[in-house]
Amino acid sequence: MRRKSLLALAVIPLLAIAGCASGADEEPTNTSSSGDEVQFEAKDPLIIGYSVYDLQNPYWQAYSEGVKAGAEENGAEVVVADQKSSQQEQVSGSLDLINQGISALIITPVQPSALPATIDAAHDARIPVVIGDIGTAGDYDAYILSNNFNGGELAAQFVIDQAGDSTETKKVGVIELHAGSVVGEERVNGFKEALAEDDRFEVVASLDGEDTVDGGYAAAQDMLSANPDLDIIYAANDASAVGAQRALETAGKSVADGFTLIGFDGNDDALGLIEQGLMSATVAQDPYGQGKAAVETALALLNGEDAGYSDADSKTVYFPVEIVTQATVAEFKAARADR
Structure with missing residues (x-):
């Protein structure tokens, strides 16, 4: 298509x-x-x-x-x-x-x-x-x-806009939905394809978050352990993003200090974290x-x-x-x- x-x-x-x-x-x-x-x-x-x-x-x-x-x-x-x-x-x-x-x-x-x-x-x-x-x-x-593909594109555009005129390279982690999820693949592909057009960003990890808070927490922990200098996490649903936010706290990182965390869905939990300044954005359905x-x-x-x-x-x-x-x-x- x-x-x-x-x-x-x-x-x-x-x-x-x-x-x-x-x-x-x-x-x-x-x-x-x-x-x-x-x-x-x-x-x-x-x-x-x-x-x-x-x-x-x-x-x-x-x-x-x-x-x-x-x-x-x-x-x-x-x-x-x-x-x-x-x-x-x-x-x-x-x-x-x-x-x-x-x-x-x-x-x-x-x-x-x-x-x-x-x-x-x-x-x-x-x-x-x-x-x-x-x-x-x-x-x-x-x-x-x-439009899940476009949602991924919007998340990528947000990341690009946040970087502004900076020439600094940013490391990105992606938390996917469960294997075989068509909508999850669309959300991730839209994000990766749009972000690939800007060579300042490097996707260093792309892991399954099992669509859950616990799965998102585990995936984000693995990413942060392997890449302590990770700058951005994009999660293909809000539950995984909520889990990632908890992992950020454990690792001593936060959105307030410049980390970018984006989810997908527009769920109440994610909206609450955005209001508190603990999450950067979500793509709302x-x-x-x-x-x-x-x-x-x-x-x-x-x-x-x-x-x-x-x-x-x-x-x-x-x-x-x-x-x-x-x-x-x-x-x-x-x-x-x-x-």
Whole structure:
């Protein structure tokens, strides 16, 4: 897929979903398990089903609220099925939603490999399927997720901006997500590719943080032990960044003394550390906005309208992300609180 330039993507407004579509005039061919083209059907009343990964997670709570808000704005009802991180529950729960007479199905998959059978069942019932984050499989109709590659680019641009006109070489450590994570690879590749354009920066370590606070702590400790003069850590999620911050404290280093620590997600823990001056920045996702976009995309498909794909071949809609720093964190939190 062709990548847009760093600066061009950085200025995409949060709500300009359709505006960033590269294949907006291309209509996908939706096929059922039998290979026939699917003609979606809006039922009365108009109900959207949302099969959500796990409502114990604040991220998916916000996503669910976005789905509800998007449905209300468009005169639709919502039925939410909490799958509680269980692949088995998601398969049965999604089929139950289909059997309730919904008009569109949004799924945040516990395990993408389990999607094809659900998608086939939905298509047999003339229901479009929108995948909300995590990953895909099967003949889905749209995939909504954050622009993770651009998020990595934004993190790199922040690092470059922080260096200003200095000619000093900086050593960089990267904390990756678990092996096989597609979104993690995008976040890391976007960062590394953008940073490689500036020869003042050298990535000296790139380790798996296992997506957790403890994993981030261990990875950062290993980096700092091998590279006591490390200047920058970029973590591909906020949990790993929180762990890295604890490792910095143990090593006697801090953001206040010039170390740069960046996370990814925009979680409350990370925002709190940024406010306290203990973390430099995070690349913030918008699960609430993505939930609304998933509804709008589902309804467009249902009505035979343009789905606003960013990439028509993969039926993907990339949702913009933004960098949050100590200078902008108060405004960012206030804007989210007003929803």
